[in-house]
Amino acid sequence: MYYKFSGFTQRLVGAGASAAYAPQGFKPVVSTESPSLIFATPTKIASEGPSTIEYLGKNRVPELQKFFQKPDGLPVHLKRGLPDQLLYRTTMALTIGGTIYCLIALYMAANPKKMK
Numbered sequence: 001m002y003y004k005f006s007g008f009t010q011r012l013v014g015a016g017a018s019a020a021y022a023p024q025g026f027k028p029v030v031s032t033e034s035p036s037l038i039f040a041t042p043t044k045i046a047s048e049g050p051s052t053i054e055y056l057g058k059n060r061v062p063e064l065q066k067f068f069q070k071p072d073g074l075p076v077h078l079k080r081g082l083p084d085q086l087l088y089r090t091t092m093a094l095t096i097g098g099t100i101y102c103l104i105a106l107y108m109a110a111n112p113k114k115m116k
Contacts, residue, residue, distance in 0.1 A: 004015040068076055078084045 002015050002017050003012045005011075006013045068079055070079075072079075078088060
């Protein structure tokens with residue numbers, strides 16, 4: 001059930017959905033003008049044929065595939081050299097440090113200090 005504020009009784013009274021969503025007699029205004037266009041070019045329909053839009057940048061996928069698939073014995077996450085090594089080692093250090101911290105916290109929770 002929907003409610004609205006009655007100006008006569010100064011209380012909430014039952015009302016229909018349209019009256020509850022348009023309180024105090026206000027009705028929604030319907031614009032007679034069509035909205036302005038957001039984009040200047042018309043939208044193409046998929047059935048109009050192939051798209052003429054071209055990517056203006058260079059396709060780097062083949063050269064990156066050659067770089068990462070080179071058989072040099074390095075894992076993929078370390079192929080780019082020093083920055084990858086720093087990120088990998090930092091991640092490993094934080095993982096090991098977090099594991100040690102969790103184990104210490106678990107030990108301290110399992111063996112509380114005894115009060116006198």
